[in-house]
Amino acid sequence: MKISTKGRYGITIMMALAKHYGKGPLALKIIAKENDLSEHYLEQLIAPLRNAGLVHSIRGAYGGYELTKKPREITTADVIRVLEGPIRPVEVMDDDDPAKKELWIKIRDAVKDVLEGTTMDDLIHFEDRELVQDPLMFYI
Numbered sequence: 001m002k003i004s005t006k007g008r009y010g011i012t013i014m015m016a017l018a019k020h021y022g023k024g025p026l027a028l029k030i031i032a033k034e035n036d037l038s039e040h041y042l043e044q045l046i047a048p049l050r051n052a053g054l055v056h057s058i059r060g061a062y063g064g065y066e067l068t069k070k071p072r073e074i075t076t077a078d079v080i081r082v083l084e085g086p087i088r089p090v091e092v093m094d095d096d097d098p099a100k101k102e103l104w105i106k107i108r109d110a111v112k113d114v115l116e117g118t119t120m121d122d123l124i125h126f127e128d129r130e131l132v133q134d135p136l137m138f139y140i
Contacts (some may be wrong), residue, residue, distance in 0.1 A: 003084060009037060010045050010083040011076060011123070017055060018071035018120035025057075025064030045083060052082040058078035071124060089114045 012035055013028075020026040030045060032039035046065060049055045054074060055065045067074060080087060089111050101125040 001136035003080065005041075005133070006045060006083045007080050009042065010049065010079045012110050013042060013045060013049065013065075014054070014067070014074065014079050014087050014120050015123050017065060018074070020126045021071050025062065027064035030064075048082050049079070052078075054078060054082065067120070070121070073121050074120045075116050076118045076120075076123070077112065080115055087115060094118055 013031055014033040016034065017026055026140050028042045029039055029111060031037070032042050046057075046135065050065075053068055057063065057065055077087060087108065089107050093101075096104070
């Protein structure tokens, strides 16, 4: 499954709103500037997220967007489904060999499990595990 810029930028928007959760609305202009993205493109992505009930808008000089739920209640699967459609890395064909069919289903389920198991809260509190050395690991 290849996630397009719609999905990647959608996750970026949602992460920015998750980091700002509880502090009032956040303008797309700020998200665009902080992430060096096109504000116009983000405007196109926010509409389906709003229509799906993941964000809501607040008008006015200090307006912007807010998450409709807590960051821990919104999964990456929610965002990807809205912007990319169903999670199907491989199209399972009825005439596929049964072994291949099972493989495609396992791949689909694995991708789905990762996306459904990863929340906006997980992403904004991510700790780069490669940079954190295990205290019990010895290097010679």
